[in-house]
Amino acid sequence: MRHAILLLLSGCVWVTDAEVQARLGGNDSLPTGDSGLTDTGDTGIDDTDTGETGDTGETGDTGADCDVDHDGHDDVACGGDDCDDGNANRHPGADETCNETDDDCDGSTDEDAVDDQVYYQDGDGDGFGDDSVTIEACALPERYAEYGGDCDDGDANYHPGAEESCDEPVDYNCDGSSGSDDIDGDGVIACEDCDDSNADILPGAEEVCNDLDDDCNGDIDVGATDADTWYPDGDSDGYGSDAATRDCDRPAGHVEASGDCDDANALVNPGGTETCNDTDDDCNRTIDDNASDASTWYADTDGDGYGNVASTDQACDQPTGHVANDDDCDDGEGAINPGAAEACDAVDNDCDGYLDGPLAVPSEMASIQAAVDAALDGDLICIAAGTYAETVYLGDLSVTLEGEGSATTIVQGDGVDRPLGWLDSTGSAELALRGLSFTGGEGVFGAGLYLEGGSVVLDDVVVSDNTCTAAGDCLGTGIYLLADAEFTDVVIRDNVAEPAAVGTSYIYGVGIFASSADLTWTDVTITGNVSEVGNVTSYGYAFGTGVSFSAVNLDAVNLELTDNSANRTGATLYAAAAQGAAFSADGGRINITAGVVADNVVDYSAATDTASSAGFFVNDATLDLAQTLIRDNSIDAGTSVGAALYAYGASDVTLTNVIISHNTASALGSAYGAITVYGSTTMEMVNSVAFRNEASGTLYDYGGAFYVGSGTALSLVNSIVAENTCATTLSDACGAAIFADGSAPSVSASYSDFYANTPDAFKGMVDPIGSSGNIDDDPAFYYTVGKAASGWDLSLKSTSPCVNTGNPAAAYYDTDGSRNDMGAFGGPGGSGW
DSSP states (O other), rough: OOOOOOOOOOOOOOOHHHHHHHHHHOOOOOOOOOOOOOOOTTTOOTTTTOOOOOOSSTTTSSSSSOOOSSOOOBBBBTTTSSTTTTTTTTTTTOOOSSSSTTSSSSSSTHHHHHHHHTEEEEEOSSSSSEEEEEEEESSSSSSEEEEEOOOOOTTTTSSSTTTBBBBOOOOTTTSOOOOOTTTTTTSOOOOSSOOOOOOOOOOOOOSSSSOOTTOOOSSSTTTTTTEEEEOHHHHOOOOOOOOOOSSSSOOOEEEEEOSSSSTTTTTOOOOOOOSSSSSOOOOOTTHHHHHTTTEEEOOOTOSOOOOOOEEEEESSSSSHHHHHHHHSOOTTOTOOOSSOOOOOSOTTSSSSOOOTTTBBBBTSSHHHHHHHHHOOOOEEEOOEEEEEEEOOOOTTTOEEEEEEEEEEEEEOOOOOSSSSEOSSSOOOOOOEEEEEESSSSSSOOOSSEEEEEEEEEEEEEEEEEEEEESSEEOSSEEEEEEEEEEEEEEEEEEOOOOOOOOSEEEEEEEEEEESOOOEEEEEEESSOOOOTTTTTTEEEEEEOOSEEEEEEEEEEEEEEESSSSEEOOOOSSSSEEOOOOOOEEEEEEEEEEEEEESOOEEEETTOOOOEOSSSSEEEEEEEEEEEEEEOOOOOEESSEEEESSSSSSSEEEEEEEEEEOEEEEEEEEEEOSEEEEEETTTTEEEEEESOOOEESSSSSEEEESSEETTOEEEEESOEEESSOSOOOOOTTSSSSSSSEESSSOEEEEEEEEEEOOOOOOOOSSSTTTTTTTTSOOOEEEEEOTTOOOGGEEEEOOTTTTTTTTOOOSGOOOOOTOOOSSSTTSTTTTTSSS
């Protein structure tokens, strides 16, 4: 409540400030004649603003907002009377409060404050004042006391609670009694009772909060049983520390609530808002728990970096096993997430909502071509098992086409066009074909697959039964390839090139033709492909029925070239020529490990026809063969050259751990060795075997195993050349082991076995047997008798004279560290076939 500044004395006298000062000086008399204070200068201005013509028209009004704090009073700068237009609590007519501020804008501070207190004049300084002389103020004035009740303010011995003596009946404690009186009837006489006017006040009474000394111990409210507990609030946040104080009135800087764990920080208290700041803001003894700004984390059970929307945790720091995103559609499988590559497995691997992606055929797209037309570079097109009768054109697109497997996912040509064509004009695109078969196509260039551009991957792909029957040339009937490529588990089989009637025709690579490319092949089979020049009326040429390369570099592991055939039928053909029924390479580098070249055939039986190798034909190329078997390849032609291998021009051939067995050349004219080296070619044969190869010409036979032409070089090291034959008995022919022809071909042999080559072993050279470690002994192969060549075991028995008799140099040691064994199973590459 508001206390009036007037003190009602006898006769209703107003007390002036001067009189207050006089009282403080000890003058108890009041001046007379003062009838009251008048408020001179009061003009009686009515702040109703009547008669004004709008606030914006007042003198000094700048047109800006003159009542910023919206308290109904304009700023003095606009001609108004608001002394602080930034504080809505300060304006004329506002309540003055004890805040050392002029709240009502009258020029005075804290006068007539609504929250001031009454203080009692304390003339004798005993802490109690005269009830009749009071003043209202915001702070305790000098020579005033908070408590009244002093019955003699001129003597400090008199005041409430003063001690009295039973021997001196004087009312020192101002309770109206003394000595042995017991006015209040509480059983305690006045001289022992600190207030004999109140029966509740006596020695031993319960101290309570009532501004009285209930127990007469001289302390007011000290130890009151109903005192409140207060806690120091150092940061003024409304919560105190746990250092409790009991008091009837709230001590300055204290509050009722405790539990503040940091009383120097106003943001930290039991009512605080927990935030992510490594601080216990709400004083629950846990840091950053249930923070208002905590992040949502999602469980990442499979550890793939993507979270589960259905399993969350709120925390400031990332919990173990959680991530910030909720993008995982299968948190139990680490390979399934938005960052995973889509795979063709009927699973939504990349969490895009599609099983096998939006281009899946036929679930999302009706045809492969429709998917291709909708695809972007880098897309995966998954193709379900089935037969798709269509021709697919890919253009410059970098894309992967993946079926469920080559046995079940088939792209079927229409017999008029190829199943798939890819012509990348940029030279930088990337194409991958996986789990698919391409069959039934027809075309001059790539009847099965036409692939030209940047780079190609074929994995689990079959290219079969495609044909070239148009009049003219045929190139790459199975695959026409003008791109770098990686093949894995690829089969190219039963493709046929049989040009229609035409004067002259060239056939290149019925299985595959490639040019100017770098190739890597693993587990590739090229089998049953056929070139047929029977309809040609003048000249017919077939180069590499299985494989035809021009300036190609090949690295191959586990390559099978089998049952490919070059045929010539018809009586009107002037002449025909075939090169490499299995493999033909013009330039480039060919490196094959673990190869099988078997049962390939050239049948050009007219006297005018020439056939050069049913196995390998290389011209100006580098050929490296390791752990490779070349067997049962045959030629029947007018002239037959190199049934197993014909190296021509400036070729460079290295044969390491190679078996060349049972290859035959039949001819109406001349037949040349199973291995023919011609031109300026050099050949080195290390730890290899040439066994039971045969040249059988009606006129001449030149070398059963080797024919070495003039200007060439042949070197044999640690090899076995055994039981090779020639049919002719002419004195200047045969050489069942080696026929060295022309002007001084270079032939050297060391640590090799030349056994039972008939009718004679060498022609045109010095017999090497008996020098440089060469022998003529039965090599004692493990087993050959009674078996077809495909079942021959040409490893050595332990009693073989070829065991530990090869070159003794450490570079030639067998894999067990012993001296080299001659033959295909000796030396560093002798194991692991």
